[in-house]
Ligand SMILES: Cc1cc2nc3c(=O)[nH]c(=O)nc-3n(C[C@H](O)[C@H](O)[C@H](O)COP(=O)(O)OP(=O)(O)OC[C@H]3O[C@@H](n4cnc5c(N)ncnc54)[C@H](O)[C@@H]3O)c2cc1C
Ligand code: SF4
């Protein structure tokens with residue numbers, strides 16, 4: 348069942364809100380305790396979900412609680428999937444095995460393939476419809492109450508980090524038995540803005556069926572006629588985008604890797620394959636359900652990230668301060684576009700770089716646009732990630748034990 352206007356009350360009207368669906372539920376005041384953008388308590392939630400808090404050394408400091416990490420791919424990549432389709436295969440396998448009665452995921456809007464619509468799926472074959480990434484906010488959690496009303500208690504949810512944070516806050520209250528498959532998320536924007544972006548990348552935006560930011564520093568576009576185009580990141584028209592292109596929510600998001608999912612399915616450390624973070628026993632159980640349909644290997648780890656992160660932070664300081672982004676001279680762009688995938692950080696080092704970049708972005712944009720929110724909204728793991736780049740908290744920006 349796809350959600351329609353009949354299921355949806357009006358969304359929240361906060362400036363930091365990704366319309367995750369909570370404000371459309373019977374008790375919209377639940378936003379006050381469930382929202383990632385108010386006062387998220389990650390250690391408490393990690394303790395509840397994973398039975399322990401993420402370490403502050405090694406890779407847990409970057410990626411959250413980790414039982415195992417893999418470079419991974421479906422042996423038979425799934426048609427229409429964003430990468431090889433591990434996410435939707437995990438959900439379909441849970442339905443097929445009878446482990447869950449329903450899956451909440453996002454399918455494309457009937458009139459716009461790029462707009463996400465929440466759906467309650469009970470037939471494993473229907474997960475085909477959820478394959479692929481769409482750009483925009485989806486009120487996924489508004490599907491929880493209709494799912495419960497339909498008699499479902501054991502539910503799998505495929506969600507992005509801001510949805511999963513709120514989901515975990517509601518889990519106990521709704522008496523649900525959840526299997527949470529998370530994807531990382533960054534740089535989301537409204538579907539309308541995304542259409543504008545496509546129009547700047549190609550003269551036939553209506554024919555684009557797929558877009559992805561790849562770990563080799565290229566954007567891949569696929570078209571309805573089967574053709575493909577790779578655009579180096581450095582040739583993207585980022586500095587031409589309007590200031591509000593990326594909403595403040597996604598510029599200040601505090602969880603890139605979906606720390607509260609049972610299993611995170613992304614691509615950043617995958618070097619062209621996918622990247623899995625199994626966080627707890629439930630995540631391991633889900634992965635085991637795919638058996639030998641999924642190929643697993645140790646993730647690679649090469650290069651040095653500090654130069655790329657430092658350069659990114661310098662640009663972000665300018666952008667957050669309202670200055671234009673530094674443009675690379677046009678003649679240098681093709682050379683750098685060719686060079687970056689060859690010399691840049693790879694595998695886990697690439698993922699660490701992206702996580703540090705996002706932490707710095709959060710601090711700089713909140714400091715500029717909503718300084719009063721910093722103290723409650725920025726968890727300690729974000730401050731720790733930004734610390735090597737001379738971004739310590741200013742007085743009053745970080746919560747101290749005496750604030751409680
Ligand atoms: C806006 C956005 C930004 C992302 N940024 C990153 C990133 O920076 N780094 C990274 O490693 N991964 C990122 N991802 C995740 C990545 O694009 C893939 O979805 C993931 O690697 C899974 O690939 P797959 O082939 O297993 O997915 P598939 O099997 O094709 O399944 C895709 C799943 O994504 C869900 N989905 C699609 N669109 C949305 C949406 N708008 N909101 C919520 N759920 C949605 C669907 O429910 C579906 O289950 C992002 C995803 C989104 C939606
Ligand atoms: S909990 Fe969800 S709906 Fe409520 S304010 Fe936060 S993002 Fe918006």
Ligand code: SF4
Pocket residue numbers: 365507508509510532533534535596597598600601602
């Ligand atoms: S970047 Fe963060 S806030 Fe924005 S949609 Fe993704 S998870 Fe939500």
